[in-house]
Amino acid sequence: MRARDEVDLQAVPVYGLSVIRNSSAAELIEAAIRRGEGHLTSTGSFSVETGAHTGRSAADKFIVRDAATDDVIWWDNNKPMTPAAFNALHADMLDYARDKQLYAQDLFAGADAAHQISVQVLCQYAWHALFIQHLLIRPDTAALASFTPRLTIIDLPDFKAEPRHGARSETVIACDFERGLVLIGGTSYSGEIKKSVFSYLNYALPPKCVMPMHCSVNDGEGGAAVFFGLSGTGKTTLSADPARTLIGDDEHGWSADGLFNFEGGCYAKTIRLTPEAEPQIYAAVNRFSAVLENVVLDVERRPDFDDSSRTENTRGAYPLSFIPGASATGRAGHPRNIVMLTADAFGVLPPIARLSAEQAMYHFLSGYTAKVAGTEKGVSEPQATFSTCFGAPFMPRHPSIYGNLLRELIGRHGVSCWLVNTGWTGGKHGVGRRMSLIATRALLSAALSGGFSGAPMRVDPIFGFEVPLECTGVDAHILNPRETWTDAQAYDLQAATLANMFAVNFTKFAAFMDADVKSAGPLTQMAAE
Numbered sequence: 327m328r329a330r331d332e333v334d335l336q337a338v339p340v341y342g343l344s345v346i347r348n349s350s351a352a353e354l355i356e357a358a359i360r361r362g363e364g365h366l367t368s369t370g371s372f373s374v375e376t377g378a379h380t381g382r383s384a385a386d387k388f389i390v391r392d393a394a395t396d397d398v399i400w401w402d403n404n405k406p407m408t409p410a411a412f413n414a415l416h417a418d419m420l421d422y423a424r425d426k427q428l429y430a431q432d433l434f435a436g437a438d439a440a441h442q443i444s445v446q447v448l449c450q451y452a453w454h455a456l457f458i459q460h461l462l463i464r465p466d467t468a469a470l471a472s473f474t475p476r477l478t479i480i481d482l483p484d485f486k487a488e489p490r491h492g493a494r495s496e497t498v499i500a501c502d503f504e505r506g507l508v509l510i511g512g513t514s515y516s517g518e519i520k521k522s523v524f525s526y527l528n529y530a531l532p533p534k535c536v537m538p539m540h541c542s543v544n545d546g547e548g549g550a551a552v553f554f555g556l557s558g559t560g561k562t563t564l565s566a567d568p569a570r571t572l573i574g575d576d577e578h579g580w581s582a583d584g585l586f587n588f589e590g591g592c593y594a595k596t597i598r599l600t601p602e603a604e605p606q607i608y609a610a611v612n613r614f615s616a617v618l619e620n621v622v623l624d625v626e627r628r629p630d631f632d633d634s635s636r637t638e639n640t641r642g643a644y645p646l647s648f649i650p651g652a653s654a655t656g657r658a659g660h661p662r663n664i665v666m667l668t669a670d671a672f673g674v675l676p677p678i679a680r681l682s683a684e685q686a687m688y689h690f691l692s693g694y695t696a697k698v699a700g701t702e703k704g705v706s707e708p709q710a711t712f713s714t715c716f717g718a719p720f721m722p723r724h725p726s727i728y729g730n731l732l733r734e735l736i737g738r739h740g741v742s743c744w745l746v747n748t749g750w751t752g753g754k755h756g757v758g759r760r761m762s763l764i765a766t767r768a769l770l771s772a773a774l775s776g777g778f779s780g781a782p783m784r785v786d787p788i789f790g791f792e793v794p795l796e797c798t799g800v801d802a803h804i805l806n807p808r809e810t811w812t813d814a815q816a817y818d819l820q821a822a823t824l825a826n827m828f829a830v831n832f833t834k835f836a837a838f839m840d841a842d843v844k845s846a847g848p849l850t851q852m853a854a855e
Contacts, residue, residue, distance in 0.1 A: 340430060340448060343423050347430045348470065349452075351459065351615040354429065357452035364453055368627045370614035371642070374453050376514040379497065380620050380637035382521060383513055384719045387499040388412075388492060394504045400724040411492030412500055415509055422485050423448075429455035432473045433462035435523050437656030438586035441536055441579060445523055446475035450482045457516040457617050460643045462523070463590035463656070477506045477526050481519055485511035503529045503722070516619060516643070520593060521720055524577050527588060529722045537580040537731045540717030543587070543658060546570030548774045550585055550658040552578070554716040555667030556695045557639075560748040562594045563763070564667070564770060566606045572652040580661075580735055587656035592649070596621055596640045599631040603763055606649050611642030618642050660739045663774050666716070670749035671696035671708035673758040674821045676807050677800075678769040679745045679791035680783065684846035686743035687733045690715060691725055691835050692828060692847075696749065708755045710824065712831040726838040733843075744773050745791060752810040754820065761804075768799045788821050789848045825850045 340347075349357070355372050358364055364374035389399055391406035399406075429449045436442035445462060449455040465473060487493035492500075497512030499522060508522040528538045542553040542565035550573070555561040562575040574587030575594065594607050596618070601608040610616060612629070619641040622633035631640070646652045666689050668675060681689060693713040714725040721728065736743065748766055752758035772778055772794075783792035784806070796802045804810055811817040825848035836844055 340428075340446070341420055341423075343420070343428055343448070344426070345428045345430045345448060348432055349429060349455065351456055354452045354456040354459070355615060357429070358456065361452060363451055365623070365627060367618065367623060367629055369612035369629065371612055371616040371618050371629070372453060372456065373618045373621060373623055373627070373629070375620055375636065376516070379513040379515040381515060381639045382517055382719065383497050383499070383515070386494055386497040386512070387719070388501065389722060390500070390502040390504070392504065399722050403718055404722055407492040407500055409502075411490070412502055412509070415487065415491040415493070415498065415500055415511075416507070418491070419480055419482055419485055419509055419511060423450070423480075423482060426450060426482075431455050431459050431462075432465060432470060432475070433458065434465055434469075435462055435477075435527060435588050436579065436586060437463065437588075437590075438579065438581060438583065440583070441531065441534065441581060441586070443476045443527070443530070444473060445477045445479065446473075447479045447481060447519060450484060451514070453617060454481055454483070454516055454519065456615065457643050458519050460591040460615075460617065460645050461520050461589050461593060475506070477508070477523065479508045479510065479519060479522055481510045483510075483512070483514040487511050501525060516617070517593065517641070520589075524588065525720045525722060527577075527579070528720055528728075531579060532723060532727050532731060535582070535731070537728065537735055538588075539578050539580060540576070540715065540720065541578055542575045543573035543578050543585050543661075544570040545573060545653070545658045546774070548776050549662030550660070551663040551665060551774050552580075552585070552661045553665045553667060554690065556693065556711065556713055556716055558595065559667035559669045559695050560766070561667060562592060562607065563604055564665075564748075564766065566604065566649060567767070568606065568651070569771075572646070572649050573656060573658050574646065574653075584657065584659040585661060586658075587646075587653075589646075590656065591643060591645045593641055593643050596629075596631050596642045597634055597638050607642070610644045610648035613644065613648055616642055616644040616648065661741055664736065664741050664743045665770065665773070666690065666743070666745050668695045668745065668747055668749065670694075670747045670824075671755040672710075672820050672824050673750040673752060673754045673811070674807060674817070674824045675745070675747040675749070675789070676786070676793045677747050677751070677761055677765060677804055678773060679786065679789070679793050680778065681743040681745055681791050682846065683733065683736055683743065684842045685791055686736060687729055687839075687843045688832070688846040689745055690732060691729050691839075692831060693718065694828065696755075710827045712827075714835070724838070725835060729835075742773075746770065751804050751807055753812075758810070765800050765804065769794075769797055772797050787849075788825050790846070822850070824848075
C-alpha cells in the first residue's frame with residue numbers, strides 16, 4: 327500500500343474543492359495524457375507546450391500592500407495590489423475552480439529543517455503538479471501526517487484576470503506574503519510556481535539572518551562553492567560537475583549552519599543541449615517523468631534540443647536524484663568560494679577575475695549580464711542587463727538588505743570571490759566567439775581548488791579586479807581580453823562604454839552603500855581617456 331494512502335490525504339478537501347493530493351509521478355503523467363496536456367517522448371520524458379507564455383511574466387506580478395508590507399517591500403521594484411483586489415481575485419479563482427478537478431502536492435522548501443517551510447500547491451494541470459513535485463522536497467509519511475501549509479499556491483492557468491482584480495492583463499501572479507498565499511492565473515509557464523516560492527523565501531528569511539540566494543551550489547576539493555548568475559550564464563551547467571557533488575542548481579539559503587538547497591530538483595535550460603557538453607543534464611532530461619517544456623519533437627517524438635522555433639527558453643525539469651552523485655541532504659558547509667557569472671556579450675570582461683570583498687558587493691548589487699541578438703524580439707545588438715542580486719524580479723526587499731547580509735557573511739567566513747565571464751571573447755557578439763566551456767571549467771577548477779593562491783596576477787586598469795596571468799590547460803591569450811581583439815582601440819572604446827553602464831546603473835544604490843563599495847566599481851574617467 328502506498329504511503330499516501332496510509333495517511334489518506336486524498337480524502338481531505340481543500341477549500342471545498344475537488345482535489346487529488348500527492349499523486350505519484352506515474353499517476354500524474356497518466357492524468358495529464360488523459361486530459362490532453364502533453365505527450366510522452368521517445369525517451370520517456372513528458373513534453374508540454376505553454377502557449378503564449380514561454381517565460382515569466384514579470385510585469386504581471388503583484389504584492390499585497392498593507393500595514394505589514396508597506397515599509398518593508400522595495401516598491402520601486404514590485405507592483406502593489408490592494409487587499410480588496412486580492413480578496414476579489416481569490417474569491418473568483420475559487421469559484422472558477424469549483425467544477426474543476428485539481429491536483430495538489432504537499433511539499434517542503436528548504437533542506438535545513440530549522441528554516442524549512444511547508445508549501446501546498448493546488449494545480450489545474452496535472453503536469454504542473456508533476457513539475458513542482460520534481461522541484462521541491464517531498465515529505466516522508468510521518469511529515470505528511472501532520473502537514474500544515476505555511477505557503478499555499480493556487481495555480482489556474484486557464485483563469486483570466488480582470489481589471490477589478492488589480493491586474494494589468496488577463497495574466498496575474500498575486501502574492502500575499504503575510505497570509506502565505508499566492509494566486510497564479512492566465513499563464514501555463516511552470517516557472518511562475520517555482521519562483522513564487524523563491525519570492526516568499528526572499529521575504530521571510532532575511533529577518534532571521536538567513537541569506538536567500540539565486541545561485542547554484544556544489545561541493546568538492548577546496549570546499550563548497552556558490553554560483554550566482556542570471557539565466558543563460560551557466561549556473562546549472564557549471565555546477566553540474568562530475569568531479570564535485572551537486573547541492574542544487576538554482577536557489578539556496580546561507581544560514582549560521584552553512585548552505586542549504588531550497589529545492590529538490592532542477593529546472594535546466596535545454597536549448598542546444600548536447601550529451602558531449604552537458605552529459606549529466608542531457609541524461610536527466612531524457613529519463614522517465616522528466617518534464618520538457620516547449621521542446622520541439624520530431625515525428626518519432628525525439629526531442630530536438632537545437633530547435634528554438636517555440637522559444638530560446640526551452641526547459642527541462644527533473645528531481646535532483648537524476649544527477650549521479652548529487653547530494654542526498656541538500657546541505658553543505660559554509661562556502662569557500664563565491665563565483666559571480668556573467669555572459670558578457672560585449673567581449674570586454676576576462677574569463678575569470680578575483681574580486682575583493684568590496685568588489686564582490688559591487689558586482690552582486692549590479693548583477694550584470696547581457697542579452698544577445700536574436701534571443702528576444704527587438705534585440706539586434708548586445709544589450710546590457712543589470713538585475714540586482716542576480717535576481718531582481720524575486721527580491722521583495724531592498725537590495726541593500728541582501729547585499730549587506732552577504733557582505734557580512736563573506737567577511738565572517740573569509741570567502742574568496744570570483745567574477746567569471748561565460749560570454750564572448752575576441753569581440754562583441756557577432757564578431758567574437760563564445761568562451762570555451764572547457765576553458766571556463768579549467769579556470770573554475772583552478773580557482774575552487776586554490777590553484778590561484780599566490781599565483782601572479784595583473785590588475786585590470788579599468789575594472790580594478792585581479793586577473794590570473796596563466797592557468798594550466800588554458801590559452802593565456804584569452805586571459806587578457808584586449809589582446810584577443812584585432813582592434814585594440816575598439817576594445818578600449820567598448821570597455822569604456824561598459825564601465826559607464828556599470829556606473830550609471832549603480833547610482834540607484836549609492837545612497838545605501840559605504841564609500842569603499844562605491845569606489846569598487848570601474849574607473850570610468852580612466853576608461854573615457
